[in-house]
Amino acid sequence: MYPNDFYYTKEHEWLKVEGDEAVVGITDFAQKQLGDIIYVDLPKPGKILEAHQTIGTVESVKSVSDVYSPISGEVIQVNSVLAQSPDTVNKDPHGEGWIVRLKVKDKSEITNLMKAADYEKYLEGLEH
Amino acid sequence: MSYIPLSEKDKKEMLEKIGVKSIEDLFCCIPENIRLKGNLNLPESLSEPELLEYFQEKGKKNSYEQYLSFLGGGAYDHFIPAVVDYLSLRGEFISPYTPYQPEVSQGTLQVIFEFQTLICQLTGLDIANASLYDGATGAAEAVLMANRIKEKKRLLVASNINPEYRQVIVTYTKNLGLELVELPFDQAGRIDKKSLEAAVNAETSVILCQSPNYFGVVENLKVLSEAAHEHDALLAVLISEPVSLGWLEAPGKQGADIVTGEAQSLGLPLSYGGPYLGFMSCRKEFVRQLPGRIAGQTVDADGRRGFVLTLSTREQHIRREKATSNICTNQAHCALRATIYLETLGRQGFKKLAWLNQQKAAYALSQLTAIPGVTRKFSGPVFNEFVLEFARDWKGISQKLEEKGILGGISLAGHYPGLERCALITITEKHSKERIDRYVQALKEVLK
Numbered sequence: 078m079y080p081n082d083f084y085y086t087k088e089h090e091w092l093k094v095e096g097d098e099a100v101v102g103i104t105d106f107a108q109k110q111l112g113d114i115i116y117v118d119l120p121k122p123g124k125i126l127e128a129h130q131t132i133g134t135v136e137s138v139k140s141v142s143d144v145y146s147p148i149s150g151e152v153i154q155v156n157s158v159l160a161q162s163p164d165t166v167n168k169d170p171h172g173e174g175w176i177v178r179l180k181v182k183d184k185s186e187i188t189n190l191m192k193a194a195d196y197e198k199y200l201e202g203l204e205h
Numbered sequence: 206m207s208y209i210p211l212s213e214k215d216k217k218e219m220l221e222k223i224g225v226k227s228i229e230d231l232f233c234c235i236p237e238n239i240r241l242k243g244n245l246n247l248p249e250s251l252s253e254p255e256l257l258e259y260f261q262e263k264g265k266k267n268s269y270e271q272y273l274s275f276l277g278g279g280a281y282d283h284f285i286p287a288v289v290d291y292l293s294l295r296g297e298f299i300s301p302y303t304p305y306q307p308e309v310s311q312g313t314l315q316v317i318f319e320f321q322t323l324i325c326q327l328t329g330l331d332i333a334n335a336s337l338y339d340g341a342t343g344a345a346e347a348v349l350m351a352n353r354i355k356e357k358k359r360l361l362v363a364s365n366i367n368p369e370y371r372q373v374i375v376t377y378t379k380n381l382g383l384e385l386v387e388l389p390f391d392q393a394g395r396i397d398k399k400s401l402e403a404a405v406n407a408e409t410s411v412i413l414c415q416s417p418n419y420f421g422v423v424e425n426l427k428v429l430s431e432a433a434h435e436h437d438a439l440l441a442v443l444i445s446e447p448v449s450l451g452w453l454e455a456p457g458k459q460g461a462d463i464v465t466g467e468a469q470s471l472g473l474p475l476s477y478g479g480p481y482l483g484f485m486s487c488r489k490e491f492v493r494q495l496p497g498r499i500a501g502q503t504v505d506a507d508g509r510r511g512f513v514l515t516l517s518t519r520e521q522h523i524r525r526e527k528a529t530s531n532i533c534t535n536q537a538h539c540a541l542r543a544t545i546y547l548e549t550l551g552r553q554g555f556k557k558l559a560w561l562n563q564q565k566a567a568y569a570l571s572q573l574t575a576i577p578g579v580t581r582k583f584s585g586p587v588f589n590e591f592v593l594e595f596a597r598d599w600k601g602i603s604q605k606l607e608e609k610g611i612l613g614g615i616s617l618a619g620h621y622p623g624l625e626r627c628a629l630i631t632i633t634e635k636h637s638k639e640r641i642d643r644y645v646q647a648l649k650e651v652l653k
Binding site: 116143 | 356493527
């Protein structure tokens with residue numbers, strides 16, 4: 078379910094590192110909890126983010142949630158598909174439903190994040 | 206809601222239940238030395254007839270009705286058809302609380318939906334909220350909204366907007382690290398174009414203007430919107446006299462991105478300054494930054510038309526700390542009056558009302574400026590208000606007119622140094638030719 082080459086946060090974001098860049102999205106668990114997503118508020122490219130800072134918001138029919146940046150970096154691209162089709166996050170949260178692409182500031186921050194197995198264990202804990 | 210009195214017996218039972226002897230015991234944790242000894246310093250209570258008499262006496266001090274008034278500048282004396290009072294005071298509508306639960310509030314929600322629709326039609330924009338407190342807070346909300354959208358700290362505010370609105374904007378923005386820049390006006394009474402071009406830059410979020418502005422002059426919104434959009438800023442337009450929208454092209458059709466203002470003109474009495482009625486509309490793409498609540502149209506489980514609050518989660522329910530503004534309510538009853546007023550007049554009636562205001566103002570302007578020593582201050586086009594300049598200070602002239610039973614106009618001295626000899630004069634449909642002629646005659650005598 079959760080790709081092995083991704084990193085995860087307790088707030089249910091995922092991070093995929095590609096060289097000096099990283100892609101951020103929300104996990105399958107997060108999209109299920111939110112329900113039908115109707116709007117994704119995206120940042121402007123060029124925005125500098127600290128780790129844990131709000132990237133944007135995801136609005137579903139029943140809730141509005143902040144999306145936090147797993148690591149520090151600069152927004153270099155946003156997923157413009159989401160402006161027209163926010164439900165892409167529901168359909169393919171770990172792929173086409175990505176939210177932003179960052180230029181990584183400090184790779185060492187990644188060690189603070191969970192690997193897939195740890196995240197799955199964390200989710201099991203939440204279900205109890 | 207039922208009225209539940211608190212009897213001595215109830216008190217005793219409640220105290221027994223929680224195990225204290227007296228109400229005094231409930232306050233025992235408050236140290237003696239900071240407790241109030243004796244009673245509050247208030248006068249004796251009054252009986253109902255005494256209270257009525259007290260306020261009737263107070264009410265007699267309001268002498269406005271005894272005067273022929275030419276005051277405006279944000280509060281307009283328009284005729285209110287009797288149907289507005291009659292319908293708005295019906296028991297179904299008059300409530301201290303605005304119920305929004307769709308199961309029990311279809312009437313209220315439908316009124317709000319119709320109010321929003323009317324505001325969209327008047328302003329020429331896509332979406333309107335359920336109302337704001339008043340024009341001044343609407344102006345402040347508009348610049349904050351533009352700042353949220355553009356994320357740039359420079360806000361250009363025209364110096365010829367209502368000066369009291371400007372003070373509210375200063376208060377709202379004071380501690381937010383924003384850069385408020387005032388735009389001067391020119392000979393026409395409009396925003397000075399050269400100063401605007403020098404002030405607007407890539408750091409600008411918004412240009413806020415009022416049209417007709419505080420001097421009654423209609424701004425060139427096309428020029429202003431081009432200047433704003435060229436620098437990736439928004440144009441926010443403030444309307445303090447919405448009757449003008451029956452005569453002028455809608456701001457949204459001239460490039461305005463946000464329109465906000467005061468709707469007192471639409472069926473609300475002057476009423477010593479309130480409660481008044483703020484409104485706001487914007488382009489659809491900014492809907493998530495629009496403050497306040499929005500009523501939306503939908504269908505129920507059986508496919509029947511119905512109304513619900515929509516997009517309000519951000520404000521009240523689950524993200525209060527991230528709400529776009531601190532407005533968590535609307536002016537439902539005032540909005541109801543405005544809705545009844547506009548729907549009574551209809552499209553043609555509203556146009557005719559605006560035409561009457563403009564025509565009568567043009568007549569008054571021509572008659573007043575024919576008096577020696579009276580000149581038109583600004584050359585820009587006007588609707589139902591204009592600024593006149595006199596050969597001497599307005600203060601003395603105003604006092605002499607008052608002795609003749611006329612409130613001649615608003616002094617510009619306090620807010621605009623250099624305009625001590627100027628006054629803002631307002632004409633509405635209530636000013637018959639005879640009344641305008643009476644003013645002209647009185648002014649001639651005063652200036653003789």
